[in-house]
Amino acid sequence: MALRTSEHRPLEVAPAAARPRSDLRVYESTVPYEQSRIRAAAIYCSDGRVGEQFDDFLQQGLGLPRYDRVALPGGPACLAGHPQAHLEEQGVVDELHFLVEVHGLKRVVLIAHESCAFYSSRLDLKDRRLELVQRADLVRAAAVVRRVTGIDTVEGFFARLVNGRIRFEGVEV
Numbered sequence: 001m002a003l004r005t006s007e008h009r010p011l012e013v014a015p016a017a018a019r020p021r022s023d024l025r026v027y028e029s030t031v032p033y034e035q036s037r038i039r040a041a042a043i044y045c046s047d048g049r050v051g052e053q054f055d056d057f058l059q060q061g062l063g064l065p066r067y068d069r070v071a072l073p074g075g076p077a078c079l080a081g082h083p084q085a086h087l088e089e090q091g092v093v094d095e096l097h098f099l100v101e102v103h104g105l106k107r108v109v110l111i112a113h114e115s116c117a118f119y120s121s122r123l124d125l126k127d128r129r130l131e132l133v134q135r136a137d138l139v140r141a142a143a144v145v146r147r148v149t150g151i152d153t154v155e156g157f158f159a160r161l162v163n164g165r166i167r168f169e170g171v172e173v
């Protein structure tokens with residue numbers, strides 16, 4: 001429904017589904033539930049601006065529907081040995097152990113993304129150095145994942161913003 005101003009020009013109204021609401025008590029998703037596990041997990045940044053693109057890449061690009069999500073600020077940065085992320089590192093290592101033991105995890109995907117606020121704010125790194133550190137962190141994080149889980153299949157990707165879209169580039173880890 002379009003509201004009209006006194007000048008009779010349509011006023012933009014966001015679709016109902018896109019508007020935040022706080023009065024909802026019950027909601028049933030129409031997405032069917034699938035019991036089987038895919039035995040893959042992704043560790044990535046919790047930044048909601050790239051969440052749907054991460055889903056698209058993992059589900060459509062890598063063919064991993066229903067992958068387990070380990071999302072936290074900076075994603076794999078917490079496994080790269082930065083003292084500023086020590087608490088998060090212990091939490092993620094514990095979660096990886098759980099996923100291996102209970103979910104039968106066999107494959108881990110690590111994603112770093114351009115303009116990640118964890119790096120600029122928590123680690124105080126600026127643009128030019130930032131991507132180099134993020135790439136080195138993917139290598140370090142992959143080594144930690146292999147060491148603590150015993151899983152060999154660990155992959156790294158850098159998510160780059162290109163003309164308003166997110167492009168996922170493989171990083172040798």
Ligand SMILES: [Zn+2]
Nearest residue numbers: 045047116117
């Ligand atoms: Zn981020």
